[in-house]
Amino acid sequence: MMGKIPVIDLSYQWQSVKTESLSVLEEVLNQGQYILGNHVAALEQEVAEYTGNRYGVGVGNGTDALTLALHGLGVGAGDEVITTPFTFFATAEAIAAVGAIPVFADIDPKTFVITAETVKEKISSKTKAILPVHIFGLMADMKSLQELARADGLKLVEDACQAIGAKQDSRGIGVYSDAAAVSFFPTKNLGSYGDGGMVLMEDEELAARIKRLRVHGSTQKYRHAELGWNSRLDEIQAALLRIKLRKLDEWTKQRQTLAARYQEALNQVPIQLPSSPRDTEHVYHLYTILAQDRDGLKQHLSNQQIGSSVYYPLPLHLQPALAGLGYQKGALPAAEDVSEHCLSLPLYPGMEEQQQDEVIKAVKAYFAGA
Known part of the structure; x- marks a missing residue:
């Protein structure tokens, strides 16, 4: 490590x-x-x-x-x-x-x-x-x-x-x-x-x-x-x-390269990887996956000193400040499901391949153990 x-x-x-x-x-x-x-x-x-x-x-x-x-x-x-x-x-x-x-x-x-x-x-x-x-x-x-x-x-x-x-x-x-x-x-x-x-x-x-x-x-x-x-x-x-x-294109290319490495390395792992339709260019502000046991994976990564974050754990229609709009749980099932299972993995300009390999290794190890 x-x-x-x-x-x-x-x-x-x-x-x-x-x-x-x-x-x-x-x-x-x-x-x-x-x-x-x-x-x-x-x-x-x-x-x-x-x-x-x-x-x-x-x-x-x-x-x-x-x-x-x-x-x-x-x-x-x-x-x-x-x-x-x-x-x-x-x-x-x-x-x-x-x-x-x-x-x-x-x-x-x-x-x-x-x-x-x-x-x-x-x-x-x-x-x-x-x-x-x-x-x-x-x-x-x-x-x-x-x-x-x-x-x-x-x-x-x-x-x-x-x-x-x-x-x-x-x-x-x-x-x-x-x-x-x-x-x-x-x-x-x-x-x-x-x-x-x-x-x-x-x-x-x-x-x-x-x-x-x-x-x-x-x-x-x-x-x-x-x-x-x-x-x-x-x-x-x-x-x-x-x-x-003036550096943005260079940094964007780094993000896209790192995302492509994740896509290739994790495509056999039982998680949903980010999707990018053919006519779009994704700039990977965040690299966000869906995992059935999101919280377990997050804790496993933390134990390996690998950061991850949840964006966003509670969809807006269920936020207390917007309760007056009258939405109930179950109203927007796709958003609710994504909120319960999403997890963003490390990805940023300057991230070294060795660091990313550690993340990949830890994700694979979690599911191999599970």
């Missing part, structure tokens, strides 16, 4: 950009403009170009990116927004924050994302938007969801907080929808050294509105066109993210 293997380790990324990052940090601090400076504007353009969008608007975090996107598109009180129950709480929280009602559609048990078929069952006269989540780095089927949204006159917003760099038919996040939300939380594929987020879109008017909303609904100092938020991406974070963005 070669020592503790964490489920995620950010030290390699830092060492890869340390020299340049310290230099640009000093530059920003010397210039003295820390809010909405040149680096924010440059990052907005660079991330938009990287993902194939016309506009990017930097905001305070991924949750705000979702909230501002929904509000900017006119989603509000009493509207229903169809989304997934298998995601981080912020997805539903953003819907509720604009006064709308989360409506949960079940997921595909192989890909863990909602589909046009499961969403269609939930559309009502109150539905205003569809909000798919590209979970763990895999895009939902945006072509089908786009067709459905257009046919019913609905807004389409992507929670792409875990999926920068992901593609469907060679097209990136944001391209199929009205807007996409990105998170720069430190553990994300493109992570900052604090909080940060961005909204991506094609529409110039929407971009202008979200820029206004992020600074208290203002475009002119002390003149406020509407009620807004205080949600701005820090200049320091933007400067550091610009450096990391």
